[in-house]
Amino acid sequence: xxCNGADSGSVDAKNAKIQSIFGxxxxxxxxxxxxxxxxxxxxxxxxxxYAFVACWLGLAGLLKSGKRLPVDRPNARSLHVAPTPRIGGxxxxxxxxxxxxxxxxxxxxxxxxxxxxxACVLAVISVLDDVRGLPVVLRxxxxxxxxxxCLLVLGLTGWSLLLGTLAVVWMTNxxxxxxxxxxxxxxxxALGFGALALAAWHGDAPGLSVxxxxxxxxxxxxxxFNFPPARVFMxxxxxxxxxxxxxxxGILGAMQHVWPWMFPLLVFxxxxxxxxxxLVRRGLRGExxxxxxxxxxxxxxxxxxxxxxxxALNAYVLMLVNxxxxxxxxxxxxxxxxxxxxxAAMHSLIFLAIDRRWQRTCNEH
Numbered sequence: 001x002x003c004n005g006a007d008s009g010s011v012d013a014k015n016a017k018i019q020s021i022f023g024x025x026x027x028x029x030x031x032x033x034x035x036x037x038x039x040x041x042x043x044x045x046x047x048x049x050y051a052f053v054a055c056w057l058g059l060a061g062l063l064k065s066g067k068r069l070p071v072d073r074p075n076a077r078s079l080h081v082a083p084t085p086r087i088g089g090x091x092x093x094x095x096x097x098x099x100x101x102x103x104x105x106x107x108x109x110x111x112x113x114x115x116x117x118x119a120c121v122l123a124v125i126s127v128l129d130d131v132r133g134l135p136v137v138l139r140x141x142x143x144x145x146x147x148x149x150c151l152l153v154l155g156l157t158g159w160s161l162l163l164g165t166l167a168v169v170w171m172t173n174x175x176x177x178x179x180x181x182x183x184x185x186x187x188x189x190a191l192g193f194g195a196l197a198l199a200a201w202h203g204d205a206p207g208l209s210v211x212x213x214x215x216x217x218x219x220x221x222x223x224x225f226n227f228p229p230a231r232v233f234m235x236x237x238x239x240x241x242x243x244x245x246x247x248x249x250g251i252l253g254a255m256q257h258v259w260p261w262m263f264p265l266l267v268f269x270x271x272x273x274x275x276x277x278x279l280v281r282r283g284l285r286g287e288x289x290x291x292x293x294x295x296x297x298x299x300x301x302x303x304x305x306x307x308x309x310x311x312a313l314n315a316y317v318l319m320l321v322n323x324x325x326x327x328x329x330x331x332x333x334x335x336x337x338x339x340x341x342x343x344a345a346m347h348s349l350i351f352l353a354i355d356r357r358w359q360r361t362c363n364e365h
Contacts, residue, residue: 047099047106051214055095055221059232062087063225070130072233077292079181079302084230086130088186088222089238093123095218096241100211108207111154111256115248116211118150119241122172126236136290143169143240150248154255168247171268174275175243176236181298182228183312188271188319189219189242195267195323196249199330203258208249215245228308259330266326266343270318273347274298297351300358321346 062069063085072078072086100116103109109116125142128134147168148161156164179185193216200209219242225232234242250264265272274297282289294303301311322343329339 047102047108047210048213048217050102051095051099052217052221053095054098055091055218056224058094059088059091059222059225062090063231070235072235075292077180077294079294079299079308080230084233086233086235086237088226088232088234089123089126089130089236089241091225091232092189092215092218092222092234092238093120093241095221096215099214099217103207103210103214109211110207111252112208112211112249114150114153115245115252118146118248119245121146122244123237123241126238126240130235130237140169140173143172143244147172147244147248151251154248154252156251156255164251168244168251170276171247171272172240172243174271175246176239177275177278178271178296178298179234179239180296181302181311182230182308183223183226184298184315185234185239185242186219186223186226187312187316188268190216190223191316191319191323192216192246192268193219193249195326196253196264199259199263199327200253202330203253203256205253205256205258208253208256208258212249215242228312230308260333262336262340263326263330266329267323269322269343269347270315277351297354300354304354304357304361318350 069085069087071083072080073083074081096116097120100109104113122143125134125139129139144165148165151161151164151168175185175188178188193212197209197213197216200206200212222232222234222238226234246264246268250261250268253259253264254261278296279289282293282295287293294300298311298315301314302308306314325339325343329336332339
């Protein structure tokens with residue numbers, strides 16, 4: 001029989017470990033939910049559920065309200081032909097904020113708070129852009145200032161701050177560029193942040209995990225209204241904050257040694273690669289890269305005859321494969337070189353196939 005002193009020491013050690021991870025001890029956790037570690041899962045589960053329900057009900061309420069809503073009208077970049085409300089971002093951000101309030105109340109959201117606040121600032125600016133339209137220069141400067149300030153608060157300095165800011169600004173905007181087909185950006189949000197949530201939970205970062213899971217849940221609820229045929233578009237109020245969150249939380253997780261820096265890049269690479277390759281190719285052709293266009297690979301797939309539903313489903317498969325490669329990298333870092341070679345080969349073959357089909361289609365017309 002162990003002595004009472006040994007039992008007491010064991011309990012104290014367990015309580016200290018839980019406090020170091022969750023920010024409160026076992027007594028604090030049981031104050032909210034009776035049940036110890038099971039209670040932690042309840043807190044997390046309810047926050048994720050709040051995000052899903054808040055987004056779903058918010059968007060359903062807006063659509064049924066009969067109020068005049070911001071509308072996305074077809075333009076040179078569009079793949080749609082009918083005006084569609086672009087209010088999805090409002091629902092997504094509502095879901096994220098409701099979950100965040102619950103997490104802050106439980107002490108599970110600390111390092112992520114600067115990222116959340118910065119995303120809210122970008123959401124407000126984006127709402128103004130969706131409603132009234134803002135100059136491109138003003139939007140870009142806002143993205144730059146918000147990204148730099150957020151990363152500075154997180155602890156980046158010097159060259160790391162400069163490179164990190166550029167990466168965040170690019171991800172913020174490319175997510176918006178890729179939000180041009182039904183179900184695409186919502187699917188990337190649900191699957192991408194879902195992958196980050198699983199990796200963070202595995203890496204003993206529960207606050208980061210449940211925050212990412214809440215973002216994924218809000219994006220999943222949005223898909224109820226955006227999966228082809230879409231009733232609602234995400235709009236800048238959703239795509240800009242989601243891109244920012246993907247980059248900033250990816251950097252935060254790397255800083256906390258939750259995952260290697262390549263992990264979030266692989267997870268979100270379906271968007272990163274398409275947008276980056278398209279930007280470079282347009283620049284090399286001397287085109288004005290800031291103007292609307294339909295040169296993205298996902299846009300070409302639809303222009304060649306695929307339906308939005310076919311594009312979305314195939315894109316989800318690609319997103320899942322990239323997430324699987326990211327977890328393979330996380331679990332077997334000694335094989336990183338081969339994993340990256342396989343990843344690069346996969347994307348190259350997909351783009352080559354689309355390019356060849358596109359050339360044949362252009363020649364036929």
